[in-house]
Amino acid sequence: MPAVPVTPPGAGLGARRSRDAARAPRPAVSSVAALPTVARIAQRAPTPALRDPLRPPLLLFGATLALLVLRQGHLVEYLFPLGAICVALLLYLRSPAHYLGFVFWLFFLGPEVRRLADFVNGAFNAQSPIMIAPLAAVSLSGLSLLKHMAILGQRRAAPLVLIVLALLYAFVVGAAQVGPAGATYTLMTWLYPVLISFYLILTWRHYPDYHRVLLKTFVYGGLLMSVYGLVEFVSPLPWTAFWLQGSQMVTEGHAVPFGMRVSSTMNSCGPFAVTLMALLLTSLAARGWPRIVLGCLGVPVLLLTSVRSAWGGFAVALLYSFAMLDGRNRVRMLAVVLSLALLATPLMLIDQVATPVLKRFDTMQNLGNDTSFQERTEFYKTFLASALTNIAGQGLGTTGIGSKLSDNPAVATMTDFDSGLMEVPYVMGWPGTLLYVSGIAMLLARAFRASRRHPRDLLANAGVGIAFAITAMMVFANMLTGVPGMFFFLGATLPVVSLRYAREGRNMSRAAAAPEPDNHNDRQHPTQTRRTDR
Template structure:
């Protein structure tokens, strides 16, 4: 008799199509779920033979238009093209769709800078920045098509979060107006929609594992190398963007004078993104991961984002505690190796000076203006944030407040505490629902990663979520791109465990065949 084997590992490859059952390495497919060869061939023909061809074609065409100095045309071609590519991938390959959304977050701000540069003018409301929102908005179709899933227990945390957001949206409509409330709702809601999309398409977890790891590793390599070049010698379009945007906190557009933002909007989002990439790459294999660490760690240091440094350290400690002995030793060796590689860089004065200044400010918080301002903010604002029962609603903080007619709301543009922003915006009812949903998601992800310890991506995902949540002391990291990474981190372990259990049940229930 042939012995049927199953391995819990999730180091899996790409299977045929969205509707085809997937197997882990060494795992036999149950006879009742086997797909005949002819049907499998038809399924492959329906899918995408080369799923990367469409994104590459989009970015190549965009670059060609920029080289032809057609910046105005790029402002409309890129968002429409991104939406079209995302729509095709959404229907054909869920994993490549999420990977493409990540690439849009990585590169869209750089496309905008190039378009503005060839146009010779800075567009404060560039349509290019809508590309990511258009692409990720397709996850709303999943909510409409699979609304029945909201009644199941696995979707309960997401339902609580959505109810809290809708409550804050209604309050924000009255306080800040429909434009400000709607814009802010989109930035709070789309990370939740991404988590719901992953929950619905959990059978594609092997594809998610493979595609997302490649996206993070190669995306991190590209952004880290570009960021280091940007620090040593800023590109003309980056200097043009920094001068036109008047973002004084990003430094000066001179060699060794900028805080690295690479291809993203500013150093803050880039630091969180690079932190996520470095942590997720712990589950990757190959030489590319080593190269990523060698260029990614210096790039992360040169962002001068202290909150991200702290979150990264917390995540490394968590991962070290959760890994088994063999992987724990690998992590320790990797950290020590990167420290040895980074040591010569710290001997260069232009590189070491900004990093040491930020590190010294941590040791002497009494003289740190940023820390003192945040401490004063907590003292003066805590009572009002915690005693406002109804809350002020979405649109009264953040970038959305620019669309508000209320001058008081516009004054809250820079909100220096995510922990205070949640009760300020949502009041007591929304805060209770929102925090309950977040805690439930994090707890379920932790339990899933402990029950499936062989999946390093699941452990790394929980580490990312813990790091991002710890940074709520400084800024609200549960919205926009950082929020998407948080919800990715807490959803991947859950669908990984569910997929492993489903495949194990299918194999053990199948009768032995001669």
């Protein structure tokens, strides 16, 4: 008797399902494959984010404050930089936006931590290790550049590559002139703002997080520093008086009520004025009561710094932002500025507050009697020929604080250089100046075009205004290094990153909304469909 094949249970149902699946129409292109290449890369599994990215920075500053209360200043000098590096590394690996926000907080509050530690120790430390914390934290952004060296050959990084080449040239010349110590320190102060720009370009997919975190950082940071600056001006705190005496910075005024130029939590009134100018401008893109309070307190505090270049830069940035916005946002900005001016007026009615500001304004009207203007004019006459005729340049380390680390006393160095326009050719010579200026001009032009193509991003537009304001302030000092340089490169990069993110978002939306191809003949021609899919 022939064997009867036994069909396992469910085998017939499975066969029917297989045949139906074979006859079913298959999509011509998968949804992921339809997206642009960059968008597909963006869909890869991201690095796990921290549940609470604010906790590590708060723990660091809280522990530092506790040690200061316990009068352990020497421990703070070493534990604060070490803790700052650890927190920065954690945020760098897990949350790029909070990492950048933490870096700015270190620059905002690091000098104040140093003053408190010196006051607790009872001795002024001219080379405090605490000041290493912000520099070490921001240097971590260079790891991204080492990991993604291929970006150096891309068009979007061309301006930054020119700037880096100029700095490397000036470093080699400076190391031969004054030694590696001074040249290396000066290179760091010129280079780390550029690294911030590279980092933003590499992490452009996180732009919404940057927009949110940086706005909060700038608004609350500006609010904190403005309140502290007013307290410092009305009644100087003991550690502020101790710092003024130890640093011997006579240009900051005297530690008596209404006798200081406000520097708040930062090293001096110059960097603080530029910082507060940038924070006030970016706060125009924010919403809520904190930005209103910041405007009411920040504008008088900016005037109390007595830094005229920052006043002019603030006016330049406001005019630029007003001219570039559309009609609706222009009316909104005008209403905000007028409201803040009215709310800040009561503070300026106090005689002790208004007197130093009015005196400073008088010097702008009587430039013939202004000692600072006369000294700067004489400086331009003296160094103009030297800066333009020195083809090779003096190199990094011959100007600024790095000049104090010079190994060759025979080489002329200058700690205070009163003109950024003259310092660039004086330090870099003709080859470096050509590369550096070309890179800066390309950055500004690209930022301007990007902001015009994406005018709805108020933060990016404010960044372009800040970049142009800082460029205009180069007449008075070199604003492309240190904290002012960070705001310049941040402002010049944000519009480009914002535009790229918006474009990729539109591309992904179009790909998702694209209609599926007509596959009504798939049943009759399954073979042809399979060829098309391939």
